[in-house]
Amino acid sequence: MIDKETPYLDQYTTDLTAKVSQNPEKYHAYERENITQRVLISLVKKIQNSPLLVGLPGVGKTAIIEDLARLMITTDESMLKGKRLVQISLANLMQSQDGESFAYKFQKLVDELIANKDQVIAFIDEIHQIVGTGAETSGSALDAGNIIKPALSRDDLQIIGATTTKEFHEYIARDGALMRRFDLVEVPELSYKQTAQVLNQVVPQLSHNITVPENVQEKIMQFSQRYITDRYFPEKAIMLLDGALSVAKIAKHDRLTIADVATIIHDDYNVPHHVINQTSDDRLSHLFYDLSTNVIGQNDLLEKLTKKLINREAGLADMSKPDSFLFLGPTGVGKTETAKQLAISLFGAESNLIRFDMSEFKFAGSSLARFKEQLTTQVRHTPYAVLLLDEIEKADPEVMDLLLQVLDDGRLSDDYGRVINFKDLIIIMTTNSGSKAIINRQSKSDLIKKDPKRQANFEEQLELALQGDGYRPEFIARIGAIMVFNVLTMSDIVQIVRLKLKILNQKAQQQGFNIVFDVPDVTKYIPSFDLGYEYLEGQQVTSSPVAEYLANVGYRPSRGVRPLDDTITTYISDAVAEVIMAKRSGNYPDFDTFVFRALGNPPKTSPYGDWQIVFSTMEVIHDATIS
Incomplete structure (x- = not known):
């Protein structure tokens, strides 16, 4: 009183x-x-x-x-x-x-x-x-x-x-x-073990008539530790429990499930279901295969990249900052494609690729605020992603300084004072700096490339090229790994064309048509094709895989593989699209299969060759072919 x-x-x-x-x-x-x-x-x-x-x-x-x-x-x-x-x-x-x-x-x-x-x-x-x-x-x-x-x-x-x-x-x-x-x-943060004890005491107070199994409590602990990075124990575990119980109540469950907990993690913390439902071991065990299947001619680099990511998941890397890589190489060798495939393999969808063209942020004074606002907004909504910064050297120096903070601290405050977590990103920066040195090195023999002194000299040339394009030494020092992409060989280009044709065929099949182009498949229709010839109007003519023709015609060393898409459209897609549109208008053709190849002499037998793309149309019914 x-x-x-x-x-x-x-x-x-x-x-x-x-x-x-x-x-x-x-x-x-x-x-x-x-x-x-x-x-x-x-x-x-x-x-x-x-x-x-x-x-x-x-x-x-x-x-x-x-x-x-x-x-x-x-x-x-x-x-x-x-x-x-x-x-x-x-x-x-x-x-x-x-x-x-x-x-x-x-x-x-x-x-x-x-x-x-x-x-x-x-x-x-x-x-x-x-x-x-x-x-x-x-x-x-x-x-x-x-x-x-x-x-x-x-x-x-x-x-x-x-x-x-x-x-x-x-x-x-x-x-x-x-x-x-x-x-x-x-007041220190409670340990994982202490928080688990607290959660065990809190469950009866919050759960009412809903049963919370021990394995679900353990998942709450694991998910809150792994995915809720802007809060601390015990609050984040208790908040996750409370949210999951609300999901269960709305769904009229009498037992809390891991799916209820995953719903909160996905909805409130923007974690992809692909990440929640698969362990890191599952995703990483297939990573090299997924990457090397879609990115051609870069196996050594992809193996190194995969091992870097495995080291992080094993807890052997610095977990206070994101994994970061600088991709060097000429235009069109697979730098962007690698970033895209990483997003798909690790985070479940291409939408988990956050891409910035850094040439848009090259103006002093106006670029920093605009870039920071866009960056923090996108990362806040997609914290599990590949952040691709294309042509990083073109950005204003103030923007580079901001990125220096991200690489160093793994976090950034937005305009509202909220701390945005960058630690779960994979940051990939691309540059064409040093391309001349890379192209010159590619022309050397493997013996010269593997010589330690020549390799050291090559790395010094690259660093000088980077500094000449505006990369400060302290920025370079904070990049997790610098990776050099190989210049593509013609056999690499052929593989890329085959990969693109395979994707095109999948789209055509959705419309009821097949595009046949690989040697074994073409040979089913033209038995002599695997021997390099076929008969045309009674005459024996040289025949070649269409992928070789497209690679030879479409590849431009100065632009990489990018012109290949236009070449494939001109020689393949246009013909197929015309038939698909005819079918839609009611003029259904009496065939469903296109067999593509090149007839005539390729360049290796004459300076330019006289080969041309041709295709046959066939109807395939129960594996029987009607020409």
Whole structure:
């Protein structure tokens, strides 16, 4: 019972002891008994007896204070028994409808606390807000922090404060006089094991009539640790449990499932189902095959890339920053395709490729803000992705400095102060820098390429080329790995054409047609084709796989494989598309198969060759061919 009138305490505080007394066991801070005991010891001291709890957001600082209120009520031998623990609302004090200034009301509140110091202890959450609060409205330096300093120094009142580590250093620690008035109590994040114990205690309080199996509790722990990176234990595990239980309730489940937990992880934290449902082992075990099937002529590089990613998943890499790679090589050798296939293989879809053309951010002054806003927005919504920064050397130096921070810290704050996690990205930067050196090296023999001295000289040439194009040494040093793509050989180009034709055939089959082009398949229709000839109007003529023709006609070393798409459209797609459109208009053809090959002499037998693409149309019924 308070002896004196306390109108300001009554209006601007919440009685935590009264709140907790309604259901004391609800406010037990599990696995925090040692911290609660530390706060008790601080409050019982004669000097510096105002504890200040400092810790990361979500570690349970407020829960410890509520646990303290529980002990004050339930423990007979507590030296604080009979006292009230009240929480001050700074937000309510800031309201000025009553005509009184913040400083005036806060001073009155402090006076009442001093008058009742043997019966009342005050708690201020987010106590860093007292630094500067009130000074702007009173027009003086008399903020809440300066108001309480004299009383704290004389131990005339007891205040428990709580703040995050970041705000403590930004506000409280800068005011040395204020910091010395408090007894610092650090609140560390709970360990995985401790949080699992807390979760076990919390489940009965939250689950009501829904059963939560042990294996689902374990998944909640695993998912919260792996996928919720902007919160801390125990809060993130408890929040995930609560969200998953809500999903189960809406679906009218009487038992919480892993699928319910996965729904929250996918919907709230933008984690692809492909990542949730597959283990990293599953995805990585097929990665090299997936990449080498779709990216031709770069097997050594792809093997190195895969091993880098496996090292990270094994926990042997620096997990505080994202994996990052700089892809070097001439145009059209597979740099972008590798990034795309990584997104598909690791994250489930090409939509998990975030791509920026860095030449759009080359203008000083305007580029930085625009790039930062677009980057943080896209990464916030797709945190599990491949971030592709094409032609990185063309970006404004300020943009490069921003990326330096991302590569170093693995995080970036957006314009709203939210910390965006970049640690789960794979960052790929591409450049044409050093292409001349790469092309020159490709013309050398394997013996020369493998010579250690020549290799060292080649790497030095590349670094000089990078620096000449604006890459600062400190930026290069922060890139996880620099990877050099091979110049493609003609056999590589033929393989790429075959891959593109295979994809085209899959599309044609959806329309009811087949495109036949590979040697074994063409030979089924033209038996002599695998021997390199066929008969045309009674004459024996040389015949070649159409992929060789398209590779020879469509490949341009200066542009890489990009012109191949247009070549395939001209020689293959146009003919097939015409038939598909005719079918749609009701003129159904009497065939469903195109057999493509090249007739005539290829360039190897004459300077340019006289070969031409031809195709036969056939109807295939139950494996029987009708020409």
